[in-house]
Amino acid sequence: MKKTIVVQRNDPNADDASNERKLAELKELAHAADYVVVGVLVQSRYPDRKYQIGRGKVDELAELVEALDAEKVIFNNQLSTTQIYNISETCKCEVMDRFQLILEIFAARATTRRAKLQVELAKLHYELPKARSIVSLLKKEERPGFMGLGGYEDSYEQDIKKRIVRIRAELLHSCKGSESLRSFRHERGFSLVALAGYTNAGKSTLFQSLVKEGTIVEDMLFTTLSPTTRSLTINKRRMLLTDTVGFIEDLPYWMVDAFRSTLDEIFLADIILLVVDMSDPVDVIRQKLAVSHDIFWKRTEGAVIVTALNKTDLLPEEDLQEKLDVISYLAPHPVMISAISDKGTDELKQLLYENLPKWEHSRISIPMSEEGMSTVSWLYDEGIVHTIEYGDSILMEIEARDEIIQKVKPFVISS
Ligand SMILES: Nc1nc2c(ncn2[C@@H]2O[C@H](COP(=O)(O)OP(=O)(O)OP(=O)(O)O)[C@@H](O)[C@H]2O)c(=O)[nH]1
Numbered sequence: 001m002k003k004t005i006v007v008q009r010n011d012p013n014a015d016d017a018s019n020e021r022k023l024a025e026l027k028e029l030a031h032a033a034d035y036v037v038v039g040v041l042v043q044s045r046y047p048d049r050k051y052q053i054g055r056g057k058v059d060e061l062a063e064l065v066e067a068l069d070a071e072k073v074i075f076n077n078q079l080s081t082t083q084i085y086n087i088s089e090t091c092k093c094e095v096m097d098r099f100q101l102i103l104e105i106f107a108a109r110a111t112t113r114r115a116k117l118q119v120e121l122a123k124l125h126y127e128l129p130k131a132r133s134i135v136s137l138l139k140k141e142e143r144p145g146f147m148g149l150g151g152y153e154d155s156y157e158q159d160i161k162k163r164i165v166r167i168r169a170e171l172l173h174s175c176k177g178s179e180s181l182r183s184f185r186h187e188r189g190f191s192l193v194a195l196a197g198y199t200n201a202g203k204s205t206l207f208q209s210l211v212k213e214g215t216i217v218e219d220m221l222f223t224t225l226s227p228t229t230r231s232l233t234i235n236k237r238r239m240l241l242t243d244t245v246g247f248i249e250d251l252p253y254w255m256v257d258a259f260r261s262t263l264d265e266i267f268l269a270d271i272i273l274l275v276v277d278m279s280d281p282v283d284v285i286r287q288k289l290a291v292s293h294d295i296f297w298k299r300t301e302g303a304v305i306v307t308a309l310n311k312t313d314l315l316p317e318e319d320l321q322e323k324l325d326v327i328s329y330l331a332p333h334p335v336m337i338s339a340i341s342d343k344g345t346d347e348l349k350q351l352l353y354e355n356l357p358k359w360e361h362s363r364i365s366i367p368m369s370e371e372g373m374s375t376v377s378w379l380y381d382e383g384i385v386h387t388i389e390y391g392d393s394i395l396m397e398i399e400a401r402d403e404i405i406q407k408v409k410p411f412v413i414s415s
């Protein structure tokens with residue numbers, strides 16, 4: 001974890017509360033990218049329009065970097081190439097802006113080929129307008145390595161343009177890889193549950209708390225497909241739980257596709273587990289829920305939404321109930337939880353179980369033979385075996401997806 005200092009120039013036209021919220025969001029983003037925020041610097045008086053930060057403040061920042069031994073400075077406002085260059089010279093550490101931070105988060109979370117291409121595309125869009133000044137700065141200063149650029153040449157800008165064209169073409173032809181991921185998982189009898197919600201809502205904490213008794217062997221298979229997916233068994237039903245990137249507001253248009261593609265897992269899920277931070281002010285919760293539903297709308301097919309109202313440990317019971325009353329129309333299948341203390345986890349698991357795609361019950365009789373025995377072990381893998389009796393034939397009571405029942409149709413006695 002890298003130590004970082006976050007810097008914000010307050011918007012003089014916005015009120016204190018909204019400036020504070022912006023800063024809080026930046027800290028949350030830094031946390032999401034695995035940084036530890038060790039210091040904060042706010043520029044409240046409006047400096048010269050040309051600068052995001054006044055001269056004196058840059059010196060103050062440099063002192064802070066040294067005192068706190070920070071490795072990185074993250075600005076909430078967009079910076080020009082020259083600004084990044086100059087500030088990093090003075091502070092003697094890496095400097096980046098909010099957009100680069102968000103790109104870093106997307107890059108870390110992109111699991112499918114399509115998502116990776118989208119993130120790469122967004123990065124190139126970010127770099128393109130800066131290409132010329134990067135090259136001229138490097139030429140002036142003879143400083144290779146700046147902004148991750150090794151050697152440089154005049155064709156840098158051309159090069160970026162070519163890569164953009166190439167990626168666009170590949171994206172056009174790439175089929176949705178995650179579709180096949182879904183069928184692969186379904187073939188193996190797993191239902192898909194995706195965690196969704198704003199950054200800092202507590203998705204990853206809940207993910208860890210739900211999967212802590214998960215089965216390691218199966219996990220090894222799926223971690224290679226997606227590093228943020230683990231298996232989870234509730235009442236013998238097996239599901240795959242996927243942690244996803246948090247929703248982020250105020251994205252520029254060139255980042256929207258990259259953001260959406262990191263959410264592919266959500267759009268393919270059987271259940272969307274929407275995590276909400278109940279310690280937010282109720283207006284903020286309502287706004288976040290509305291945006292979340294907007295993101296799911298039209299992109300999900302028949303997914304059930306379960307709303308996990310998290311961080312209930314931070315509020316008294318009456319406040320929780322009051323907030324729930326206001327937001328209930330935006331919170332389908334609600335359950336109050338506290339991911340850090342495991343409170344409500346059992347109710348949540350039960351709710352997930354109840355909302356899984358329905359499985360069929362059947363009584364079947366399978367001939368006692370080698371082939372019959374392999375069918376039995378296949379059924380153990382694919383469904384739930386409630387009872388089994390060995391006699392002249394093998395009598396079983398099973399529960400499984402319809403496709404599975406169809407395959408043993410000739411043996412069905414009753415359903
Ligand atoms: N008090 C309290 N804090 C919580 C709870 N759940 C999570 N947190 C804290 O909230 C912060 C964010 O939690 P994460 O699990 O990283 O949130 P996230 O939704 O995964 O965030 P992103 O990955 O950035 O989208 C952490 O500091 C957690 O310790 C909770 O139930 N109660």
Ligand SMILES: [Mg+2]
Nearest residue numbers: 203204205244
């Ligand atoms: Mg997380």
